[in-house]
Amino acid sequence: MSDLLAARSQMAMSLAFHIIFAMVGIGMPVLMVLAEWRYTRTGDPLLLDLAKRWAKGTAILFAVGAVSGTVLSFELGLLWPGFMHFAGAIIGMPFSLEGFAFFTEAIFLSIYLYGWERVSRRAHLVAGVLVAVSGALSGVFVVIANAWMNAPRGFRVVDGLPVDIDPIAAMLNPAFGPQALHMTLAAYAGTGFAVAGIHAWFVLKQPKNRFHRHALSLALRMAVPAALLQPLSGDISAKLVARTQPAKLAAMEGHFTTQSRAPLHIGGWPDEATRTTRFAISIPGGLSFLAFGDFDAEVQGLDRIPEEDWPPVAIVHVAFQVMVGLGVFLAAISLWAAWLRWRRADFVHHPWLLRALVAAIPAGFIATEAGWIVTEVGRQPWIIQGVLRTRDAVTPMPGLIVPFLFFTALYVFLGVMVLYLLMRQMRHAPKLTSPGSG
Amino acid sequence: MNADTSILPTIIALVMAVAINGYLLLGGADFGGGVWDLLASGPRRARQRALIADSIGPVWEVNHVWLILVVVLLFSCFPSVFAIISVELHIPLTLMLIGVVLRGSAFTFRTYDAHHDDVxxxxxxxxxxxxxxTPALLGICVGAIASGAVARASHLEGVSFAARFIAPWANPFVLTLGVLTLALCAFLAAVYLTYEAGEDVQLQDDFRRRAFGAAGVVFVAAFGALALSGTYAPNVRRTMGTFDVSFLLHLATGAFVVFAILALMRRSYRVARVFAAAHVSCFVWGWAFSTYPWILPPDVTFVAAAAPDAVLELILVALALGALVLAPSLVWLFRVFKRQPAAFDDLHEETTGEFHAPNPP
Known part of the structure; x- marks a missing residue:
């Protein structure tokens, strides 16, 4: 394994690990506040219990998210000093703002977790709302920095270094809105479906358990709207990628030949050697329409791009198919659940929906991981699109396979521990059957 | 690059020193708590550990963010220096990160895992x-930078792996600074814990003894580092000899530790706490003033390494706005928790009951 590949693997692994906890850090606060708010409205102690249990889960996941996020902020320099030397001044602004948002989140989460009996009821709820808001904001700021890597703005390059730096223009790069929207919705949908699925599993086993029925219904309130909006947000993102990163779009679609009325490839396997995408379902004009809103638009293929600037086509294409497929799956479940809710049906009598929800537990997380693979691998060989190559940014430090393997082992261990602790906690959920037996 | 007259890099440097000071006073004391957890002994071992967990409990994640602030300011405002430090100190920084991860997650897991003794x-x-x-490695990284070894290593070409990536930090002076940082954290934590033990005189005495011990290690390590600096960090040695602000701060550092010890001897724990914090703060500022204007001694200054003024201005605006949000939030947090320590059990109760009435202020 070359040092460059080891560095990329360590970064990918660290991001993939952290993103789960970051998503939960954005989504869970909304759920616990929702439960507590419903409690203040109804006075049902079961809802307070739910808020407390969700808060406990959040505490475990937030701590792991905090430390794995710290690791990432150092790894930017430890693995990519060339990138930080070039870009630190340009994207320092969103990272600084992220620092403050995270600081605020940590403060109010401490108050929320440990303050049940120390602050007033209203102050406690306000603290929860501030956790949710600052959690979402800190995610948005980090995504802004990543969006800049895809659509760099706000500087000129002279002698290989940036001049005339304008951090505000850098933050307001064209990719920031679409990416921030897409990631925030992903966090709500992914976390919401994971929580909904866990409680759906308990509802299947204990149909009379009010605790899990309430929990399921609250989680769906967050998950369903997010999953229904996500395809629209994905469309905005795809149109942006078509304009700003044609190589990434071509790789996502396995689109080798520049043509008008370009077909949409669903599934299939892109073969870089023969420059064809085999075994895919082709929809004529579909890609032209999705990318530019016009069935006859010309879509640039990989043939227009020098082969040394191609991203790994197969990985990007397959990851994109996984993301879209799971997104459609979640949107379909959402429609189903929304329709039943509109019909005022009780989910308990619809075991197939509950089973689908259980199947969807990891779906949002896997879709998000796949989406980040599309974003990051699809930008290769660039670390800053069109400006700086990944291989020119890596540290000169040799032997990078050692920290890669070590951090992988560490994170596998932490992941197993977190799962074990969460499962232990869920087994201790209350078995309430009669109304009001708090 | 800036005109040499720009004041902004200096202001950012001051903010970074404030953040480092905050990290040492709050996060450092949490590390120190971990040291006393490891060294808990005697008949009150379990009570010592419970007190430590209570005092760290609610706020460790908050205390930890000071470190992130330092890192973010460093890479936003002095990106070339961040790059150099990350390359040359890859090994100790990576080890420190492993410490950060294990410490944070182990503390949380311990809180939430089964309450069997062995787990x-x-x-x-x-x-x-x-x-x-973790704090020892942090001290090692800072020491390697202060000694000038990091700047020197960044100019090396074609030398062995050990000469470039290990030698700059694996020398007696730098390692002594690691011990010193650890001892400072332990001293601070012990003094804080005498105060937080509240009415429990036995626990107060336990931590009072530990504070004396830690102060002894601080003393030995500080003078050890001074003695070693002649060989391993001549630039540090030179600044020690000149009579300036940093010299006064070094004197204050020594004075405050003596005051803190006197207060401990008189069992005035509240006063001792203030002096211990002043001692550690003077340590940080003495180091900061003797390092200035160099960010990477002996050849890179803050001004030379700074990002353009336009960037620094915006960062300062963001810092000011952030402080407006954070200051009242932090005040609220510490008022809520530091007034009534030892209610960590809030988390463990499996209650489904009502809110309890908020405690009167």
Whole structure:
């Protein structure tokens, strides 16, 4: 394994690990506040219990998210000093703002977790709302920095270094809105479906358990709207990628030949050697329409791009198919659940929906991981699109396979521990059957 | 690059020193708590550990963010220096990160995992060992920079792996600074814990003894580092000899530790706490003033390494706005928790009951 590949693997692994906890850090606060708010409205102690249990889960996941996020902020320099030397001044602004948002989140989460009996009821709820808001904001700021890597703005390059730096223009790069929207919705949908699925599993086993029925219904309130909006947000993102990163779009679609009325490839396997995408379902004009809103638009293929600037086509294409497929799956479940809710049906009598929800537990997380693979691998060989190559940014430090393997082992261990602790906690959920037996 | 007259890099440098000071006073004391968790002994071992967990409990994640602030300011405002430090100190920084991860997650897991003694002990061990390693490695990184070895290593070409990536930090002076940082954290934590023990005189005496011990290690390590600096960090040695602000701060550092010890001897724990914090703060500022204007001694200054003024201005605006949000939030947090320590059990109760009435202020 070359040092460059080891560095990329360590970064990918660290991001993939952290993103789960970051998503939960954005989504869970909304759920616990929702439960507590419903409690203040109804006075049902079961809802307070739910808020407390969700808060406990959040505490475990937030701590792991905090430390794995710290690791990432150092790894930017430890693995990519060339990138930080070039870009630190340009994207320092969103990272600084992220620092403050995270600081605020940590403060109010401490108050929320440990303050049940120390602050007033209203102050406690306000603290929860501030956790949710600052959690979402800190995610948005980090995504802004990543969006800049895809659509760099706000500087000129002279002698290989940036001049005339304008951090505000850098933050307001064209990719920031679409990416921030897409990631925030992903966090709500992914976390919401994971929580909904866990409680759906308990509802299947204990149909009379009010605790899990309430929990399921609250989680769906967050998950369903997010999953229904996500395809629209994905469309905005795809149109942006078509304009700003044609190589990434071509790789996502396995689109080798520049043509008008370009077909949409669903599934299939892109073969870089023969420059064809085999075994895919082709929809004529579909890609032209999705990318530019016009069935006859010309879509640039990989043939227009020098082969040394191609991203790994197969990985990007397959990851994109996984993301879209799971997104459609979640949107379909959402429609189903929304329709039943509109019909005022009780989910308990619809075991197939509950089973689908259980199947969807990891779906949002896997879709998000796949989406980040599309974003990051699809930008290769660039670390800053069109400006700086990944291989020119890596540290000169040799032997990078050692920290890669070590951090992988560490994170596998932490992941197993977190799962074990969460499962232990869920087994201790209350078995309430009669109304009001708090 | 800026005109040499720009004041902004200096202001950012001051903010970074404030953040480092905050990290040492709050996060450092949490590390120190981990040291005493590891060294808990005697008949009151369990009570010592419970007090430590209570005092760290609610706010460790908040205390930890000071470190992130320092890192973010460093890479936003002095990106070339961040790049150099990350390359040359890759190994100690990576080890420190492993410590950060293990310490934070072990502490949380211990809080939420089963309350059997053996499970608790296992997580406690991970927590306390990483609490020892992390501040020591932090001190090693700072020491390597201060000694000038990092700047020198960044100019090396074609030397062996060990000469470039290990030698700059693996020397007696730098390692002594690691011990010094660890001892400072332990001293601070012990003094804080005498105060937080509240009415429990036995626990107060336990931590009072530990504070004396830690102060002794601080003393030995500080003068050890001074003695070693002639050989390993001549630039540091030179600044020690000149009579300036940093010299006065070094004197104050020594004076405050003496005051803190006197207060401990008189069992005035509240006063001792203030002097201990002043001692550690003067340590940080004495180091900051003797380092200035160099960010990477002996050849890179803050001004030379700074990002353009346009960037620094915006960062300062963001810092000001952030402080407006953070200051009242932090005040609220510490008012809520530091007034009534030892209610960590809030988390463990499996209650489904009502809110309890908020405690009167």
């Amino acid at each position: 608790q002990r296992r997580w406690g061990l991970v927590f306390s060992i990483s609490s020892v390693l």
